[in-house]
Amino acid sequence: MLGWFASDFFAQSPLLAFPLVGLTIFITVFGVITLRTIHMGKGHAGKARIQHLASLPLNDSNEEIQHD
Amino acid sequence: METERITYNDRISRWFIGASVTWGIVGMLVGVIVALQLAFWQSNLPPYLSFGRLRPLHTNAVIFAFVGNMLFAGVYYSTQRLLKARLASDKLSWIHFWGWQSIIVSAAITLPLGITQSKEYAELEWPIDIAIALVWVVFAVNFFWTLARRREKQLYVAIWFYIATLIAIAVLHIVNALAIPVGPLQSYSVFGGVQDALVQWWYGHNAVAFFLTTPILGIMYYFLPKAADRPVFSYRLSIIHFWALVFLYIWAGPHHLLYTALPDWAQTLGMVFSVMLWAPSWGGMINGLFTLRGAWDRLRTDPVLKFFAAAITFYGMATFEGPLLSIKSVSGLAHYTDWIIGHVHAGALGWNGFMAAGMFYWMVPRLFGTKLHSQKSANTHFYLATFGILLYVVSMWVAGVTQGLMWRAQTEDGGLMYPNFLETVLALKPMYWTRLVGGTLYFVGFVMMAWNLYKTARSGAPVDEEVEVPAATLQDAASSQPHTPWHKLVFGAPVVLTLVVGGMLSTLAFVNEMASTFIVVMAFGVALLGSIALQLTRKSDRPTWHALLEGRALVFTVLTVGAVLIGGVAEIVPMVVTGSRDLKVTKNKPYSPLELQGRDVYVAEGCYTCHSQMIRPFVWETARYGKVSSADDSIFDHPFQWGSKRTGPDLAREGGLRSDLWHYRHLVDPREVSAGSIMPDYAHLERHTFKFSGIEAKVRVMRSLGVPYSVKQVQQAPRDAEAQAILIATGLKKEANVEVPADSKMVAVIAYLQRLGRLPTPQSDPGATNENTVKEVN
Missing domain, CATH: 1.10.287 (Helix Hairpins)
Incomplete structure (x- = not known):
C-alpha cells in the first residue's frame, strides 16, 4: 500500500521529494532545539530562575478579587 | 532590601478598555450591516454606506479600534506589573490614547467618503498614516522608557512579544504606507503592480501576525496564569514559541498571492514558511492549554477561563487552517472564496474577541475594586458568541468550498458547468443569511458584555493599585553588578x-x-x-x-529586530530591484488620463473588495476570464488592484468585452443587465463630477513613480481626458439617447473598465496613430 502510494506520488515528479526532505529537516531541527531548550537550566540555579520567571505574573500585585 | 511604594497608572488601561468596547460595538455593528448587504443587496445605501466603502470601515474598526485599544489596555496593565515600574510618562500615555482615538475617528469619516488607498487594512490616506506612525512612536517611547526604569531585571515572555509587536508594526506600517501625495487626501503607492502586491501582503499578513497575534500572545502569557492561578506550563517552550514565531511569520505573506503573477520563488517561500509556522503556533497553543492543567474544573463556573480556553482553542484551529490554506493546491480551491472569510473570522472572533472578553472580565472588576456584576450574563455571552462563531465559520466554509467547486466544475466536453458567474453567487445566498445570524449572535453577546462591564464599573470606584517595589531601578543597580x-x-x-x-x-x-x-x-x-x-x-x-x-532589554530588542527583518528584506529587496528593470522592458502602456481618473473612482468605491484583477493559470479561470494575468498587466498600477475576494467576477480582462452602454446600465442598476446580481447600484456616479484640471497632478505623480508619461502628456492630460470623455459621452447619447455629463465619474470609470486587459485604443489615446483595433496586452 505504502509502496503504491509512494510510486504514484513520485510518478508526478521526482522533485516532489524536495518538500518532503525539507519538512523532515525542519521537524528534526525544530525537535532537537525544542528538546535542548526544554532541558536547559536543569541545574538547581537554572530551575530556581525558571520558577521565578514563570511565577512573575503571579507575584506582581497585592489583591485578589474573588468571583462569586 | 530597601523598598518604596509606587502606584500603577491603571487609569489609562480603564480608558483603553472603554474605547475598545465602544469601538468594538461600532466595528461589529458595521460587520453585521455588511453581512446583511451581501445577503440582501437592498440594504446598501450608496454612495456613503455601500458595501465597498463599509467593508474597509469594518475591518479597520475591529482590527485597529477594537483589538488595538484592547491590546494597549493589556500591554500597559501587564507591563507595569511585570517590570515593577509605573509607566514612564502619564503625558505620553494620554497622547497615545487621544492620538489613537483621533485616528479612528478620522478613519470613520474618510472611509465612507471613499478616501482610501485601497490597500487592505492599510486603506487610510497619507496624513492619517503619518499620524499612525507618530502615535506608534509615542507608544514605543513610553514602553521602552518604562523598560529602562524597571525594577525586575529579567524580562518575562509577555514583554518579549510586546517588543516584537512594537518593532514589527513600525517597520510594516512605514514601508507599506510609502506613497507620494497627489493632494491633501490622496496619494499613490511608491510600489506598483507585483511589487506593491508583495509589499501589501507582507504587511497584510504580518498585521495579523504582529497586531492580532503577538501582542495577544503576550496578553495570554500574562493573564492566563493569573486567571488560572498557576504559572505558565513551560517557560522554556515559550522561548521556542517566541523566536520561531517572530522569525517565521514575516516570510509567510506571499501565501496570499499563490498562483498569481508573483514570481514562483516568492510564492514557494511564502508557502513553505507558512507550513513551518504550524509548529511554533501549536507550541504556543499547547503551552496555553496546559497552563490550565489542574484548573479545568473551574471552567464550568469561571467565565474568564471559559473565554481564555476557547480563545486558545480557536488560535490552534486558525493556525492549523492557515498553513493548510497556504498549500498551493488548497489555495487553488479556497483563494478568492468565502472560505478565507471564515478562516479570518475564526481567528478574529474566536482568538481576538474571546481573549479580549476574558481579559475584560478579569480586569474590570479589579480596576474598579469590585466584583463582576453578573457571572450569569458573562456565561450567556460565552455560549451566544461560541454558537455565533460556529454558525459564521461553518457557513463560510460551506460557501467557500461550494464557490470553489462551482467555479472549476466542467462539463463532459470540457466547458464550464456554471458559465454565468451569477449562478455561483446565488447558490451562496442561504449561507450569507446563516452568516448574518451567526454574526448577529456574536454581536448581541458583545453588547451584553458591554452592559455587564458598565454595571460592574458603576458598582465600584476606580482603583489604581499600589505596591511595594525595590527602591533602586536597574540603572541605579547596574554599576554594582557583573555585566556581560x-x-x-x-x-x-x-x-x-x-x-x-x-x-x-x-x-x-x-x-x-x-x-x-x-x-x-x-x-x-x-x-x-x-x-x-x-x-x-x-x-x-x-x-x-x-x-x-x-x-538585557536593548540587546533583546536588537536581536528581535534582526529576526523580524530578515524575512522582509529577503523577499522585498529582490522584487524592488527587478521592478525598475521590468519598467524598461514592459510592452504595456500607461493609462490615459481619463482612465487614471476612472481608476481612482474604482478605488474610492471599493470595487476591489468584491472584484479581483488576477486570472490564475487554471483552465477554468482562463475559460471564464481569458488569458492568464502577467506581472506586466499591472506594472503601472499604483496601487495594485489584484483584490483578494471574488464576490463578483474577475475584471482583469473586462476591457472591450461589453459596450459602454452595458457598463452604464450595469452601474446604474446592476439587475437590469445581470438578473439576480447582489451588487449595489452606482447611479450616483452619473451625478458626481470631477475637474479635468485636477488630472494633471495625478499624471505628474505617476510620472515621478516611473510610469513613462512624457512631459507633454503630463501637460496635455486635462485636454486629453476631456477629449476621451466627450467621445464616451457622445457615444452613449448616440447609442441610447443617454445624457451623461462628460465630466461625470460614470464616464471616467467606464473608460477605466474598458481599458482593463488591453492596450489603449485610438479613442483613449488621442495622440496615437495606431489602427483602430483592440489589442491584448502581451
Whole structure:
C-alpha cells in the first residue's frame, strides 16, 4: 500500500521529494532545539530562575478579587 | 532590601478598555450591516454606506479600534506589573490614547467618503498614516522608557512579544504606507503592480501576525496564569514559541498571492514558511492549554477561563487552517472564496474577541475594586458568541468550498458547468443569511458584555493599585553588578550558529539543484552538530545565553529586530530591484488620463473588495476570464488592484468585452443587465463630477513613480481626458439617447473598465496613430 502510494506520488515528479526532505529537516531541527531548550537550566540555579520567571505574573500585585 | 511604594497608572488601561468596547460595538455593528448587504443587496445605501466603502470601515474598526485599544489596555496593565515600574510618562500615555482615538475617528469619516488607498487594512490616506506612525512612536517611547526604569531585571515572555509587536508594526506600517501625495487626501503607492502586491501582503499578513497575534500572545502569557492561578506550563517552550514565531511569520505573506503573477520563488517561500509556522503556533497553543492543567474544573463556573480556553482553542484551529490554506493546491480551491472569510473570522472572533472578553472580565472588576456584576450574563455571552462563531465559520466554509467547486466544475466536453458567474453567487445566498445570524449572535453577546462591564464599573470606584517595589531601578543597580558585554550576547554561539545555517541556506538562491541538495544536507548537519556542541559545552553553574539575554532589554530588542527583518528584506529587496528593470522592458502602456481618473473612482468605491484583477493559470479561470494575468498587466498600477475576494467576477480582462452602454446600465442598476446580481447600484456616479484640471497632478505623480508619461502628456492630460470623455459621452447619447455629463465619474470609470486587459485604443489615446483595433496586452 505504502509502496503504491509512494510510486504514484513520485510518478508526478521526482522533485516532489524536495518538500518532503525539507519538512523532515525542519521537524528534526525544530525537535532537537525544542528538546535542548526544554532541558536547559536543569541545574538547581537554572530551575530556581525558571520558577521565578514563570511565577512573575503571579507575584506582581497585592489583591485578589474573588468571583462569586 | 530597601523598598518604596509606587502606584500603577491603571487609569489609562480603564480608558483603553472603554474605547475598545465602544469601538468594538461600532466595528461589529458595521460587520453585521455588511453581512446583511451581501445577503440582501437592498440594504446598501450608496454612495456613503455601500458595501465597498463599509467593508474597509469594518475591518479597520475591529482590527485597529477594537483589538488595538484592547491590546494597549493589556500591554500597559501587564507591563507595569511585570517590570515593577509605573509607566514612564502619564503625558505620553494620554497622547497615545487621544492620538489613537483621533485616528479612528478620522478613519470613520474618510472611509465612507471613499478616501482610501485601497490597500487592505492599510486603506487610510497619507496624513492619517503619518499620524499612525507618530502615535506608534509615542507608544514605543513610553514602553521602552518604562523598560529602562524597571525594577525586575529579567524580562518575562509577555514583554518579549510586546517588543516584537512594537518593532514589527513600525517597520510594516512605514514601508507599506510609502506613497507620494497627489493632494491633501490622496496619494499613490511608491510600489506598483507585483511589487506593491508583495509589499501589501507582507504587511497584510504580518498585521495579523504582529497586531492580532503577538501582542495577544503576550496578553495570554500574562493573564492566563493569573486567571488560572498557576504559572505558565513551560517557560522554556515559550522561548521556542517566541523566536520561531517572530522569525517565521514575516516570510509567510506571499501565501496570499499563490498562483498569481508573483514570481514562483516568492510564492514557494511564502508557502513553505507558512507550513513551518504550524509548529511554533501549536507550541504556543499547547503551552496555553496546559497552563490550565489542574484548573479545568473551574471552567464550568469561571467565565474568564471559559473565554481564555476557547480563545486558545480557536488560535490552534486558525493556525492549523492557515498553513493548510497556504498549500498551493488548497489555495487553488479556497483563494478568492468565502472560505478565507471564515478562516479570518475564526481567528478574529474566536482568538481576538474571546481573549479580549476574558481579559475584560478579569480586569474590570479589579480596576474598579469590585466584583463582576453578573457571572450569569458573562456565561450567556460565552455560549451566544461560541454558537455565533460556529454558525459564521461553518457557513463560510460551506460557501467557500461550494464557490470553489462551482467555479472549476466542467462539463463532459470540457466547458464550464456554471458559465454565468451569477449562478455561483446565488447558490451562496442561504449561507450569507446563516452568516448574518451567526454574526448577529456574536454581536448581541458583545453588547451584553458591554452592559455587564458598565454595571460592574458603576458598582465600584476606580482603583489604581499600589505596591511595594525595590527602591533602586536597574540603572541605579547596574554599576554594582557583573555585566556581560553586549557583543557576547549579540554574537553569542546560538546567534552565530543561526547565521551560519541561514547563510548556507541563502546560497540556495544562486546554485543549481544538485548543489542545493548538497548545501541543504550540509546545513542540516551543521545545525544538528552545532546544537549538540552547544549542549555539551554549556557549564551548568553559569546562566545560559538566553538567561543573560532576558535581562538585557536593548540587546533583546536588537536581536528581535534582526529576526523580524530578515524575512522582509529577503523577499522585498529582490522584487524592488527587478521592478525598475521590468519598467524598461514592459510592452504595456500607461493609462490615459481619463482612465487614471476612472481608476481612482474604482478605488474610492471599493470595487476591489468584491472584484479581483488576477486570472490564475487554471483552465477554468482562463475559460471564464481569458488569458492568464502577467506581472506586466499591472506594472503601472499604483496601487495594485489584484483584490483578494471574488464576490463578483474577475475584471482583469473586462476591457472591450461589453459596450459602454452595458457598463452604464450595469452601474446604474446592476439587475437590469445581470438578473439576480447582489451588487449595489452606482447611479450616483452619473451625478458626481470631477475637474479635468485636477488630472494633471495625478499624471505628474505617476510620472515621478516611473510610469513613462512624457512631459507633454503630463501637460496635455486635462485636454486629453476631456477629449476621451466627450467621445464616451457622445457615444452613449448616440447609442441610447443617454445624457451623461462628460465630466461625470460614470464616464471616467467606464473608460477605466474598458481599458482593463488591453492596450489603449485610438479613442483613449488621442495622440496615437495606431489602427483602430483592440489589442491584448502581451
